[in-house]
Amino acid sequence: MGTEVSIAKLCMLAGKIMLKSGAETYRVEDTMNRIAKTYGMEDAQSYATPTGIHFSIDFSEYTNFMRITNRATDLHKIAEVNSVSRKIAAGELEINKAFSMLEHIDQARLTFPKWMQIIAAAFVSGSFAIMFGGTWPDFIPAFIAGSVGFAGMLGADKLVDIRFIAEFIGSVIIGVVAILFMTNGLGASLDKIIIGAVMPLVPGLHITNAVRDLIAGHLIAGVSKGVEALLTAFAIGAGVAVIIGFI
Known part of the structure; x- marks a missing residue:
């Protein structure tokens, strides 16, 4: 036994x-x-x-x-x-x-330190801004907005311990920073900057796992993960929409 x-x-x-x-x-x-x-x-x-x-x-x-x-x-x-x-x-x-x-x-703590994750998010944000059709003047604004927004999300996640709210706060910060850059004449396209900056927050792994679980026949897990990814995407979109709505 x-x-x-x-x-x-x-x-x-x-x-x-x-x-x-x-x-x-x-x-x-x-x-x-x-x-x-x-x-x-x-x-x-x-x-x-x-x-x-x-x-x-x-x-x-x-x-x-x-x-x-x-x-x-x-x-x-x-x-x-x-x-x-x-x-x-x-x-x-x-x-x-x-x-x-x-x-x-x-x-073991095998994840990368927070400062390294923030730097990685910055480069990812700038690169996605270019990949989605932005120009080089959009790289630096997306770079900074993505890093600040990701750092804000990590900080909010520690304080609130609710991932959806943390991602909402992170996207709000991204919207504010992106608009500040545009109003000061830095950056060519607001939408490209925001799209690039929010990419580190997008729940890509959750969406992939949801689809793979559904294909494998795990309907409960697949649907629940899909709903979780949908709520995360909604939180990100709502955060940006709140800021743009005040423009």
Whole structure:
């Protein structure tokens, strides 16, 4: 019985890390089932939604449940869990060693520091402004508006802890900065500056995961992620619209 509990804990930890890091639900379930099968649990049952994980080592056994409240985007952690899973499937890791490796991944801070994310958002914003048809005079305004807006979103996310409100505040800041540049004669196209600057806030991964979950037959997860992406897009658009409405 002790070994079975260890298998359940191992699978739940792997699923928790992947789901909190932004993995698709079908990938989470597949990873948990493969790990359990490698350790001899042929009838393991797993069910994941964006906000929770259910797992049982057999269809007639008790079910383990874990609620997921905070989710982010950390593809590095997903890749690390996949690496551990492949080693388990190859028979290279015993349960205790695999569990220790997953605990290390769970506790590690693998995301880039905030200042680096802000710099990356700045270059992404300026580049998208050019890609969407803007001119070089639009690059610097989009560069600055995108970085300031992204920094504002990160700060608001810490204070409010509601992602939609944080993204709304970030888009409001972007609209204000873009308009200030235009009123001072810097920049050629307001819409290109704003479009480029909001791109770091756009929920591209959520939309992709929603489609992939729907294609894989995970209708609940796909629809819920799609609604989450839609609300995020609405928050971004509303923030910009509020500022433009005052012009």
